[in-house]
Amino acid sequence: MNRRRKIYEGKAKVLYEGPEPGTLIQHFKDDATAGNGAKHEVIDGKGVLNNRISEFVFSKLNTLGIPTHFVRRINMREQLIREVEIIPIEVVVRNVAAGSLCKRLGLESGTQLPRSIIEFYYKDDALNDPMVSEEHITAFGWATPQELDDIMALAVRVNDFLTGLFMGVGIQLVDFKIECGRLFEGDMMRIVLADEISPDNCRLWDVKTRNKLDKDRFREDLGGLVDAYREVAQRLGILVEAENALTTGPRLVQ
Template sequence: MARRKKVYEGKTKILYEGPEPGTLIQYFKDDAAVQTTSRPAPADGRGVLNNRLSEFFMNGLNAVGIPTHFMRRLNMREQLIRMAEIIPVVITVRNYAAGDLSTRLGIPEGAALPRPIVEFNFKDDKLGDPLVTEEHIIAFGWAAQQDLDDMVALALRVNDFLSGAMLAAGIRLADFRLEAGRIWEGDFMRLVVADEISPDSCRLWDLRQGDTDRDGNVREPGPLADVYTELARRLGVLPSNVTHTTKPTLIN
């Protein structure tokens, strides 16, 4: 088999040239997206599950008219995607206070927000993906105002879809991260959901935990245990030959 040309390698994925112009092959690695040491700790099967889960969500988004770069899954670790011009801004949608938002604003962890909040981070690993405003994005030319308006609208539509899908599986979507890209169709640009949607980019809380503790106190939803396998099992996409368990990756 001919050796494929690598286009890009990140912490969790490798992109190779696709079989046709304007396409790429996205390969899912087992490395974690967020790490606490100098190197990510591999977990056997994580990439397989992320590939299947991202396929599930991307197909669902496409089915309800939310455009993505996803075309089809090729095998257990690879999928065919359309080449997109990635906007260097990470979009975070928050439904509940958690992580960095609670720390910055002093809001109790787990508090429901009055409405979904959309935040932006400049996509740069060396800088730690710093929080930025719309003014920064426009001033530095990362996206135009119309792009930003479209990105917010796209992210909120994705939030509606994901929140419903997770709720049906007994899971609360506290927040998630999203990337958007531009795909050119002739002379016209189309904004699409890019990268992936998987547990690596979501904060998920289990609603199937007991309602009260041993003292009769109301129990708040907690992190979904063994998030990759449990989420895949509840959504019906768990491959029968994957038995590993791993801890959830949370948004800071």
Template sequence: MSRRRKIYEGKAKILYEGPEPGTLIQYFKDDATAFNAEKRAVLDGKGVLNNRLSEYFMTRLAGIGIPTHFIKRLNMREQLVKQVEIIPLEVVVRNVAAGSIAKRFGITEGEALPRTLVEFYYKKDELGDPLVTEEHIAAFGWANPQEVEDMVGTALRVNDFLAGLFAGVGIRLVDFKIEFGRLYEGEMVRTVLADEISPDSCRLWDMETNEKLDKDRFRRDLGNVTEAYAEVATRLGIIKTSTDIAEVIDIRGERNGDK
């Protein structure tokens, strides 16, 4: 890792230059943050699990024709991805009231929304990633109308697919956040799914008990965060036994992603 040039470091991932032009290596850290990084911790194995989970989701979504930046998983903590220009917006899809929307509108957490909602947030940590409208997006030139249409359409397709996938293993997809990038291919520019999809970016509740299987376990001091992520991976068949879980998390020897 020291031989590679670091391109960008975020709260949960690091991007390094890739082996070929137009590629990057995306490294998943064990760092956990919440409330605009006011709360921080290191959770052994979280990055390993998120790497595996995001690989799984990106691969399945590509299989139904959704373009993504993902190329392949390289090892326990790293992926090879296409280099894209990140659109400075977080796209949040909500099926059930939870988190900020429950507070904003005084809705009981867990109440199904009248319909699926798609929201945009401006990616700016120092401003708290404020909620924005399509009018703001157009006025400030963060994305053009076609890109907005592509993002909304793709977000709804992702929601339909993931909601069904999770329901099949007894998990309710409450909401999730995704990001998009511009992929330049000669004179063509495509809007593709980027970043990651994992329990860091989704709210996932057990359908029978409403037990939280996502980052809210960290936000709300519920404990067993990595174990909850492993439960999601186990239900989806990504890891199958307690031995597999130990190998995937590999707390003792695989902190640097070199295997």
């Protein structure tokens, strides 16, 4: 196999040069991090599950006409994606009070919010991804007002879809984080959903037990991270091909 050119490596994924111009290969690692990398472990099977769950969600979004960078899954750990110019903003949609929102506003975890709330954070690990306003985003040129409108519209549509998807399998979507990018096609540019959607960037609670089925299990030292991710995949009906790989540790399946 020819050695692939690495384009970028983050905490949980690696991007490689794609087979065609304008494409990349997104590889999901087994690394689990919290606190912008301050806490770090390698957990066998995590990348396989995130790849499969994200593939499932992005495929559904594509079918619904919600624009994303996702093309197709290549193997158990990799996806073919369109190359986009990432906008340096993390978009967080909150439906239920949890995490930093509780700390900032003194809310009890699990409090149903009066409506869904969209927050923005500037992507910069050195600054600990500070929360920013729409004014900051447009003033510093990270996104134009029209791009911000498109991003917020995407976030609302994704939230509507995910809320229904997870509620249908007995899971409450507490909050989630997305990233968006600019996809250039000839002289045209449009805003699309990028990165991933998985238990790594969603808070997911069992509706009946409130058992956490997301990365908070790692953040809070609850254990059972892969078991929780596997539970999400099983409920969504997508954990078939991955089962053998997970019982023997991570491996690539072409």
